Amino acid sequence: xxxxxxxxxxxxxxxxxxxxxxxxxxxxxxxxxxxxxxxxxxxxxxxxxxxxxxxxxxxxxxxxxxxxxxxxxxxxxxxxxxxxxxxxxxxxxxxxxxxxxxxxxxxxxxxxxxxxxxxxxxxxxxxxxxxxxxxxxxxxxxxxxxxxxxxxxxxxxxxxxxxxxxxxxxxxxxxxxxxxxxxxxxxxxxxxxxxxxxxxxxxxxxxxxxxxxxxxxxxxxxxxxxxxxxxxxxxxxxxxxxxxxxxxxxxxxxxxxxxxxxxxxxxxxxxxxxxxxxxxxxxxxxxxxxxxxxxxxxxxxxxxxxxxxxxxxxxxxxxxxxxxxxxxxxxxxxxxxxxxxxxxxxxxxxxxxxxxxxxxxxxxxxxxxxxxxxxxxxxxxxxxxxxxxxxxxxxxxxxxxxxxxxxxxxxxxxxxxxxxxxxxxxxxxxxxxxxxxxxxxxxxxxxxxxxxxxxxxxxxxxxxxxxxxxxxxxxxxxxxxxxxxxxxxxxxxxxxxxxxxxxxxxxxxxxxxxxxxxxxxxxxxxxxxxxxxxxxxxxxxxxxxxxxxxxxxxxxxxxxxxxxxxxxxxxxxxxxxxxxxxxxxxxxxxxxxxxxxxxxxxxxxxxxxxxxxxxxxxxxxxxxxxxxxxxxxxxxxxxxxxxxxxxxxxxxxxxxxxxxxxxxxxxxxxxxxxxxxxxxxxxxxxxxxxxxxxxxxxxxxxxxxxxxxxxxxxxxxxxxxxxxxxxxxxxxxxxxxxx
Numbered sequence: 001x002x003x004x005x006x007x008x009x010x011x012x013x014x015x016x017x018x019x020x021x022x023x024x025x026x027x028x029x030x031x032x033x034x035x036x037x038x039x040x041x042x043x044x045x046x047x048x049x050x051x052x053x054x055x056x057x058x059x060x061x062x063x064x065x066x067x068x069x070x071x072x073x074x075x076x077x078x079x080x081x082x083x084x085x086x087x088x089x090x091x092x093x094x095x096x097x098x099x100x101x102x103x104x105x106x107x108x109x110x111x112x113x114x115x116x117x118x119x120x121x122x123x124x125x126x127x128x129x130x131x132x133x134x135x136x137x138x139x140x141x142x143x144x145x146x147x148x149x150x151x152x153x154x155x156x157x158x159x160x161x162x163x164x165x166x167x168x169x170x171x172x173x174x175x176x177x178x179x180x181x182x183x184x185x186x187x188x189x190x191x192x193x194x195x196x197x198x199x200x201x202x203x204x205x206x207x208x209x210x211x212x213x214x215x216x217x218x219x220x221x222x223x224x225x226x227x228x229x230x231x232x233x234x235x236x237x238x239x240x241x242x243x244x245x246x247x248x249x250x251x252x253x254x255x256x257x258x259x260x261x262x263x264x265x266x267x268x269x270x271x272x273x274x275x276x277x278x279x280x281x282x283x284x285x286x287x288x289x290x291x292x293x294x295x296x297x298x299x300x301x302x303x304x305x306x307x308x309x310x311x312x313x314x315x316x317x318x319x320x321x322x323x324x325x326x327x328x329x330x331x332x333x334x335x336x337x338x339x340x341x342x343x344x345x346x347x348x349x350x351x352x353x354x355x356x357x358x359x360x361x362x363x364x365x366x367x368x369x370x371x372x373x374x375x376x377x378x379x380x381x382x383x384x385x386x387x388x389x390x391x392x393x394x395x396x397x398x399x400x401x402x403x404x405x406x407x408x409x410x411x412x413x414x415x416x417x418x419x420x421x422x423x424x425x426x427x428x429x430x431x432x433x434x435x436x437x438x439x440x441x442x443x444x445x446x447x448x449x450x451x452x453x454x455x456x457x458x459x460x461x462x463x464x465x466x467x468x469x470x471x472x473x474x475x476x477x478x479x480x481x482x483x484x485x486x487x488x489x490x491x492x493x494x495x496x497x498x499x500x501x502x503x504x505x506x507x508x509x510x511x512x513x514x515x516x517x518x519x520x521x522x523x524x525x526x527x528x529x530x531x532x533x534x535x536x537x538x539x540x541x542x543x544x545x546x547x548x549x550x551x552x553x554x555x556x557x558x559x560x561x562x563x564x565x566x567x568x569x570x571x572x573x574x575x576x577x578x579x580x581x582x583x584x585x586x587x588x589x590x591x592x593x594x595x596x597x598x599x600x601x602x603x604x605x606x607x608x609x610x611x612x613x614x615x616x617x618x619x620x621x622x623x624x625x626x627x628x629x630x631x632x633x634x635x636x637x638x639x640x641x642x643x644x645x646x647x648x649x650x651x652x653x654x655x656x657x658x659x660x661x662x663x664x665x666x667x668x669x670x671x672x673x674x675x676x677x678x679x680x681x682x683x684x685x686x687x688x689x690x691x692x693x694x695x696x697x698x699x700x701x702x703x704x705x706x707x708x709x710x711x712x713x714x715x716x717x718x719x720x721x722x723x724x725x726x727x728x729x730x731x732x733x734x735x736x737x738x739x
Contacts, residue, residue, distance in 0.1 A: 024538045025250075028100040034660045047737035050077050050570065052496055052504030054151065054489030055090045055637050057372030057673065058082060058223045059498025059574070062091060064490075064509045065198035071095055071490060071509035080255065081573045081588040082201060089635040093649050095490060097470075097642035098510055104485035105514025113676035115470070116483060121515060125529040127482060131464045133530075135437040136169065144437035145172040145426050150180070150374030153506055154383050154493020155542035157376070158549055160441065161385020163523050164415045167532035169419075172435070173434035174387055175560045176443040177380040178423040180373030182722035183339035185381050187348035190721075191356075193599030194392065194557040195381055199331070199367040200500045200576065200589040205231045206365030211329030213262070213351060214337015214728075215371055218246035220631040221335075224371065233365075236323055240265070242335060242628060242701060243362065243660075244695040255320065256697060259626050260729050263343055263612040265317070266311070266350035272321035273357060274298055280359030287596040288356050290607035297609050314319050324358060329365030336373065336630065340728050342615055345721040349608045356554040356605055362593035371499050374638075375489075382558050383549055387420045391553035395419055397623070407551050410535050422723035423449075424716075427458050436463040441519065442486065446475035447639040450725045451683050452711035468522065475640055486519050487512035488642075494520070494542045495569065500589075501558075502574040505566055520545075557599050615729050617715050621679065624664075625701050627713060630728070632704030640706050657709050659688040660702040661734065666692040669734060676737040679703070681730055684712030687737060701734060 053060045057561050061080025065073040074095060074506075078085035093496065107124035108116040119127075132144050146164050150158060157175075164170040185195045204210070204227035217225040225247070228237065239248040240255045240262070248254040257265050273279055274295055284291050303317040309666045324330050332351045338344055348370065372378055381727035382392050393400035395416050405412035421429060427449070429435040438459075449455035459465060459479050467480035470488040477483050491512040495503045512518070517525075520542055527533040539545050543566050554561040562579035569575050597603040619626055637643045637650035659677055663670075671677055675690045679701070686709035696702050703710045705727065715730035 003009075018723050019641055027524060043297055049507055049509065050080070050505075051490070051507040051509060052375075052498075052574070052607065053087070053091045053094055054375050054496070054506060055094065056221065057066065057499040058221055059375065059379055059500075059502055059504050060087055060091050061504070061573070062087065062094065062222055064507070066509065070385070070511065071524040075421060079573065082502065082504075083223045083226075086223050089649055089652055090637055090643060093643075093646040095510070096648070097124070097645040098488060098490055100471065102471050102473040103513045103516065104469060104477070104483055105516055106485055108472055108483040110481045116480075121127060121525070124482060124484060125525055126266075128466060128484075128526060129529045131481075132168070132437050132439075135463055136471040141169040142171040143435055143437070144168075144170055145421070145435050146428070146439040146441065147423060147426065147443060147445065148173065148175040148380065148384055148386060149442035150177040150377035150380045151489075152173060152376065153492065153517055153542065154376060154379035154503075154549070155494045155545035156523065157379055157384035158390060158545060159520060159523045159536070159539055159719075161390070162408070163527050163532070163536065164439070165416055166408070166410055167386055167527055168530055171416050172426055172429070173385075173420055174426055175380045175384055176448070177374065177377040177384075178723060180336060180339060180358050181370070181377045181381060182422075182724040183341070183344035183348055183719055184370035184372075186345045186719075186722040187352060190606065191352045192351055192605055193601075196557055196592055196593040196599065197370055197372075197499065197501060198361060199369040200591050201227050202230045202589045203365050203367055203369070203591065204330050206233070207231065207235055207329045208233045208328075208333040208365065209236045209238065209323055209330040211324070211330065211332045212247060212251070213240045213332065213334040215333055215335040216241070216245040216247045216631060218250065219634050220246050221371060222634050233329075236327070236447045238320065238323065241262065242697065242700060245631075253320070253323070255312055255316060258309070258311040259628060259700065260615050261728050262338065262341075263347045263350055264301060265310040265312065266308045266347065266354060267298055267609070268303045268306040268317050269321050269324070270294075270354060270357060271298045271301045272318055273305060273325065273354070276321070276325070278321065278325035279357045283359035283596065284357065287598065287604055289602070289604045290605060294353060294607035294609050324354065327360075329363065330355075330358065330360040331365055331367050331369060332360070333369045335371040337724075337728060339370070339724055340724045340726055342717050342719060342729075343610075343613055344719045344724060344726070346610045348610070352605075353607055353609065356607065361534065362591065362596060364591075367591065375498070376496040378499070378501065379495070382497070388421065389415070391549060392556045392558045404552055406549070408535075408538065414535075424718050424725065426721055427455065430461055431458050433461070435463055438462050439466045439468070442475055444474045444476045444639045447708050448711065450711060450714040450727060451716040452708070452714075453684050454716065468519065470516075471641060472539055474639075480735070484522055485514065485516035486522060491516075492518035492520065492542075493566070495546060495566075496596055497577070498574075501576045503560070503563065503569055503687060504574040505569045550581075562721055615726070616717055617682075617729075619699070619731045623733045625699060625732050625734055627679075627681070627730050627732045628696070628700055628702045628728055629705045629710055629714065630702065632706050636704070636705065636706045639708070654689070657686060657688040657703065657707040658691050659734070660691045660693050660696045662696050662698045662700070663692050663694060664698050665689065665701075665734075668738065671734075671736055678735045678737050679713060680733045681713040681715070681737070683715070686710065686712055701732065702728065
């Protein structure tokens with residue numbers, strides 16, 4: 001029921017292949033190479049403005065071209081310090097999803113016959129408040145909850161969390177950032193004392209040894225790979241990944257460890273570094289604690305003891321340790337291959353431990369660096385008011401609650417004193433009937449959650465499900481009792497915080513269709529209808545909200561009290577936190593811990609470690625393969641809610657699910673490329689087109705994460721410290737489909 005006018009013509013993307021020594025890249029576009037030049041930032045009715053991209057956490061700057069005040073095209077911003085004039089296919093096509101025919105243009109309410117019918121906003125707001133209040137009155141304040149996103153702007157996340165918890169009395173709310181970054185958050189908090197990725201993207205260009213763990217930059221973060229290509233130090237590039245990914249193909253060293261053997265593998269590397277005295281004793285003494293206990297722990301992890309477990313010869317582990325020792329600037333980078341694991345927090349800390357014991361942190365080209373997933377997962381981590389109190393504070397600390405209540409001018413009793421349930425625990429509470437109402441904002445649980453069939457069944461148990469999204473056609477929206485139509489990226493103002501802690505400004509350059517509203521405005525309307533609008537009198541606009549968050553964050557490691565307004569962010573090309581009030585902004589790229597001081601009391605980082613545990617489900621005779629999952633192409637994003645709307649992007653990726661299988665396994669099963677295969681786990685099955693490739697090892701298969709069928713198979717396990725799902729490992733059977 002779209003009210004959009006006729007779609008704008010599609011743009012043709014330029015695709016080129018760049019060769020730089022031994023490193024190659026595809027699908028990264030540089031306007032300067034095609035004579036496009038730079039467009040002025042001044043906004044005019046027929047000029048251009050700038051905005052940061054709303055897909056991944058790289059946080060690229062885009063120049064948006066305007067006609068009659070509305071966006072008609074875009075090119076990469078050649079001046080922005082993140083992407084330096086480059087963009088991946090998703091960035092080039094960022095405007096296209098706004099024109100989709102299935103946009104939610106009006107609220108929808110499920111009628112007595114079970115059909116979603118359009119209703120006016122007044123009706124939708126009345127039903128929203130009435131139903132949630134009835135559930136709370138009958139079953140308690142904690143019987144309703146919300147699940148948010150890493151895709152909204154920071155200011156909207158903060159308002160949602162404040163409205164739900166302070167205004168509506170909800171105890172529980174989490175975000176889909178739990179699916180990608182919770183492990184890194186837990187690891188950093190425990191090791192450093194705060195969720196603090198220490199790096200800047202310049203470190204890609206300053207390292208002489210780059211260690212990439214479970215991170216396929218060429219596909220998942222191609223602009224970061226371009227930053228690697230700009231490195232003039234002839235770096236050693238080490239990829240640690242079970243698959244021979246596109247990044248592994250372009251690396252100088254690839255260690256194809258057996259899936260989920262990484263914790264023991266990294267302890268073995270640390271064992272060699274310690275044995276050879278390849279450690280930074282001065283840094284260990286000044287800036288860390290717990291190293292002696294860690295050293296004792298390493299005694300049983302010799303390369304000889306670990307080699308069979310991880311599938312890497314002793315000589316390979318010795319070589320990697322020597323590379324780290326000989327590197328003057330060594331940086332360690334990880335992403336979902338580490339985070340999405342049953343013991344991901346301890347694996348991330350094993351990587352952190354390597355950086356700490358060799359002193360590779362706080363200096364150019366170094367660091368233990370987690371690469372974020374969604375465009376604003378960092379905003380979700382620090383400012384969403386979900387499992388942590390606004391501004392990196394804690395619900396459980398009285399002084400934190402008092403500070404936030406005082407700044408917001410609300411009774412301190414309105415702030416919960418306990419932490420929220422995590423995403424998986426919220427869904428489990430729905431299963432048991434403890435939670436009966438759920439508000440899902442800008443995420444697609446019915447597609448993306450592990451053990452998908454079970455997740456869909458759980459959502460069906462709710463008394464009232466509200467979905468707030470750009471599209472009414474997502475799997476989760478189709479299960480809702482009420483759908484609220486929201487504006488998307490490009491249709492509202494606000495900030496995103498990228499992987500390197502940079503606040504970037506996203507601008508409204510297009511009008512939302514129909515009566516769809518910015519999430520910020522939806523939350524304000526709900527607050528007024530609920531009867532708590534007076535609590536949010538200071539939250540007059542997204543920009544005013546950022547200034548409010550600056551006051552709340554003051555004195556915290558993520559202090560942004562020095563960010564005056566949106567213009568300051570725009571003029572600076574983004575601003576990394578921290579920036580305390582009164583601090584001059586002298587550099588566009590800044591890293592943490594250059595003084596060797598961390599955020600624990602006493603200023604020291606901690607060595608944290610544990611015994612390795614096997615995954616709860618391993619291959620057997622009935623299900624003999626290990627299923628790996630991950631990003632498919634640089635033209636796809638998560639559940640494809642947006643990228644599938646682009647005809648250009650659709651030409652760059654397979655339209656149907658495919659499975660990668662090793663030639664030896666394919667020959668044994670009688671499979672060949674192009675055939676259909678049935679993939680079965682203990683939870684479900686899917687059909688996929690076969691791709692025979694040596695990129696996966698025998699006994700392993702790979703499915704891309706973007707297709708709904710993949711999560712029918714995945715095993716429902718989480719890391720005990722981060723509560724992050726482990727999407728990367730389960731046991732499956734593969735068979736030819738009957739003709």
